[in-house]
Amino acid sequence: xxxxVRKPGLLTTIxxxxxxxxxxxxxxxxxxxxxxxxxxxxxxxxNPENASVLxxxxxxxxxxxxxxxxxxxxxxxxxxxLNGKPAPMYRAIQIHRGALLRFGAPVQGVYGYLAVAGGxxxxxxxxxxxxxxxxxxxxxxxxxxxxxxxxxxxxxxxMDYLPFIESHHTPYDSFYGKPHETVELRVIxxxxxxxxxxxxxxxxxxxxxxxxxxxxxxxYRLDGPEIETKNGSDIISDGIALGxxxxxxxxxxxxxxxxxxxxxxxxxxxxxxxxDIPRLVQSPAGTPIRFRRIGVDEAQGVYRDTxxxxxxxxxxxxxxxxxxxxxxRTARRLTPILQKQAEISRTKKxxxxxxxxxx
Amino acid sequence: MPLFEIKIAGDSALNLVFSDTTSPxxxxxxxxxxxxxxxxxxxxxxxxxxxxxxxxxxxxxxxxGFDELVSNVRTRLTxxxxxxxxxxxxxxxxxxxxxxxxxxxxxxxxxxHLSPDEVIKIHSSKDYLIDMxxxxxxxxxxxxxxxxxxxxxxxxxxxxxxxxxxxxxxxQTGVYPLPSPGGWRLIGRTPIRPYDPNRDKxxxxxxGEFLHFDxxxxxxxxxxxxxxxxxxxxxxxxxxEA
Numbered sequence: 001x002x003x004x005v006r007k008p009g010l011l012t013t014i015x016x017x018x019x020x021x022x023x024x025x026x027x028x029x030x031x032x033x034x035x036x037x038x039x040x041x042x043x044x045x046x047n048p049e050n051a052s053v054l055x056x057x058x059x060x061x062x063x064x065x066x067x068x069x070x071x072x073x074x075x076x077x078x079x080x081x082l083n084g085k086p087a088p089m090y091r092a093i094q095i096h097r098g099a100l101l102r103f104g105a106p107v108q109g110v111y112g113y114l115a116v117a118g119g120x121x122x123x124x125x126x127x128x129x130x131x132x133x134x135x136x137x138x139x140x141x142x143x144x145x146x147x148x149x150x151x152x153x154x155x156x157x158x159m160d161y162l163p164f165i166e167s168h169h170t171p172y173d174s175f176y177g178k179p180h181e182t183v184e185l186r187v188i189x190x191x192x193x194x195x196x197x198x199x200x201x202x203x204x205x206x207x208x209x210x211x212x213x214x215x216x217x218x219x220y221r222l223d224g225p226e227i228e229t230k231n232g233s234d235i236i237s238d239g240i241a242l243g244x245x246x247x248x249x250x251x252x253x254x255x256x257x258x259x260x261x262x263x264x265x266x267x268x269x270x271x272x273x274x275x276d277i278p279r280l281v282q283s284p285a286g287t288p289i290r291f292r293r294i295g296v297d298e299a300q301g302v303y304r305d306t307x308x309x310x311x312x313x314x315x316x317x318x319x320x321x322x323x324x325x326x327x328x329r330t331a332r333r334l335t336p337i338l339q340k341q342a343e344i345s346r347t348k349k350x351x352x353x354x355x356x357x358x359x
Numbered sequence: 360m361p362l363f364e365i366k367i368a369g370d371s372a373l374n375l376v377f378s379d380t381t382s383p384x385x386x387x388x389x390x391x392x393x394x395x396x397x398x399x400x401x402x403x404x405x406x407x408x409x410x411x412x413x414x415x416x417x418x419x420x421x422x423x424g425f426d427e428l429v430s431n432v433r434t435r436l437t438x439x440x441x442x443x444x445x446x447x448x449x450x451x452x453x454x455x456x457x458x459x460x461x462x463x464x465x466x467x468x469x470x471x472h473l474s475p476d477e478v479i480k481i482h483s484s485k486d487y488l489i490d491m492x493x494x495x496x497x498x499x500x501x502x503x504x505x506x507x508x509x510x511x512x513x514x515x516x517x518x519x520x521x522x523x524x525x526x527x528x529x530x531q532t533g534v535y536p537l538p539s540p541g542g543w544r545l546i547g548r549t550p551i552r553p554y555d556p557n558r559d560k561x562x563x564x565x566x567g568e569f570l571h572f573d574x575x576x577x578x579x580x581x582x583x584x585x586x587x588x589x590x591x592x593x594x595x596x597x598x599x600e601a
Contacts, residue, residue, distance in 0.1 A: 020405055021406050022406075022561070022562070023406055023408050024393075024406060024407055024492065025492045025496060025565065026498050126556050127556060135495075136496055136556070138556045188367055188369050188370060190366050190367040191366035191374050191376075236379075236380075236410075237491070237493060237500075238411070238412065238415065241368045241371065241372035241415070241417065242369070242371065243369055244368065244369065261494065262493050263408065263410050263491060263493030263494070271367075273369070273370055274369070274370050274371055274420075296369075296370055296425045297425060300370050300424055303370055303420050304420070307421055
């Protein structure tokens with residue numbers, strides 16, 4: 001059971017949330033670029049949120065399914081086409097054996113996600129994660145990007161796996177905004193914001209920057225006015241968190257992402273709030289970016305709000321829609337209840353049993 | 360004076376900054392803090408990244424908020440053993456110096472007006488403290504290279520350096536855990552694998568431990584390499600009271 005890759009698309013890899021616990025040994029955590037989109041994809045097909053998904057950038061892959069299953073496509077809108085017809089996003093889609101999924105022109109965003117029902121791809125974990133680490137050649141599909149001809153296995157359950165498929169969709173995720181719109185990222189200042197002049201901080205928080213073509217899984221380089229430092233931007237190398245904004249000596253920010261190095265020697269003016277990372281990674285080259293100062297408590301507040309929203313989404317997706325309940329499932333649910341009732345009734349003898357009365 | 364300063368590194372990480380200059384004492388304090396926090400973990404901490412002067416703590420804001428974490432860390436680290444270590448763990452790394460494994464050994468020797476044997480002797484006579492791991496998985500930044508061996512990096516970096524290569528770059532020395540481009544002067548190679556994703560402990564050593572290089576000849580190199588391949592080789596480790 002699985003799917004055959006006809007065309008690989010761009011930078012197509014298998015990812016999950018990431019490989020944690022080894023950053024102290026110099027391992028970048030890898031993992032999906034857009035944690036929001038990938039977990040929604042998994043929720044839509046009843047997978048654990050951390051199940052492995054297929055991630056692709058700008059150009060999606062062409063895939064032939066050799067099994068009946070359900071899939072969900074989220075993240076960047078790269079015009080998915082299923083068996084020649086436009087396929088919906090942010091919704092569980094039933095797939096029949098032999099189905100062909102391909103992608104057309106990119107409409108919005110950068111990174112697309114495909115989740116497959118049954119708990120993701122059947123691949124071994126390396127150091128506790130299925131994420132592909134391209135630099136170390138580990139995880140995912142043999143430690144490399146997907147190529148044409150690869151056969152990616154997954155385990156699918158029977159076809160009544162998603163009995164409430166009509167509820168398995170989410171409204172359009174307005175979180176990302178519209179294409180070419182200015183993206184505002186909330187930034188927690190530090191750990192080296194004191195190395196910048198007031199003018200430098202002013203530039204950073206008040207001017208507009210743009211994403212460039214030098215944006216990849218490691219980091220997003222932005223273009224814009226020079227951010228002034230007091231005395232250069234070299235520091236003794238320290239740890240780099242997700243979303244850390246390094247400003248090297250030429251004064252343009254680099255935002256560190258999933259495949260980042262774990263340590264680095266440039267001053268970091270601030271860190272992008274975790275919940276805003278998906279908005280950044282879905283910004284193609286040339287997107288205007290502005291930074292807004294936010295405190296750590298406020299950032300953790302919006303973090304918790306987002307977690308609550310996702311939890312709510314999971315509940316809503318699993319909610320049965322009465323008319324859509326399959327007869328088989330209704331029968332399966334009712335049988336034990338009726339049997340139990342019968343059992344109770346038999347022992348309590350609330351009726352006169354004519355058949356034994358005469359004896 | 361407080362032991363460390365706390366710096367915010369986003370909504371899911373913070374830095375304990377122990378000093379603004381590198382020193383063996385700082386390394387020791389960071390190691391002790393990391394040890395203390397992993398022995399008696401604070402719920403919500405995901406992992407820690409020890410570096411030259413600071414310890415980064417990555418945590419889950421759903422489990423613990425910034426203020427609570429800070430006060431927990433401060434309570435737990437009030438009694439950091441004032442900068443001395445009771446024990447040092449030393450991992451012995453067999454190295455075949457010179458020849459095809461260390462193409463720059465002769466250049467390094469010439470640069471310092473030493474014989475290649477003297478370079479080997481100096482390089483293999485010290486315990487090097489691992490200040491931090493970074494750059495590549497298992498790439499150890501080692502402190503304490505003998506001043507007599509400090510050699511500038513190559514002007515043109517090599518495009519590929521084999522895994523296990525031992526090199527000198529400026530005032531640093533270390534082992535390349537993966538094939539990689541690099542500008543360090545290569546003086547030897549070890550048959551052991553500092554990094555092996557299929558091993559129980561993928562990275563052989565961690566920050567705060569020491570490495571000691573033991574010279575071996577080419578035959579020993581081959582026999583160790585064969586045992587590494589079988590998975591039967593284990594590095595000698597010793598624990599010294601300091």
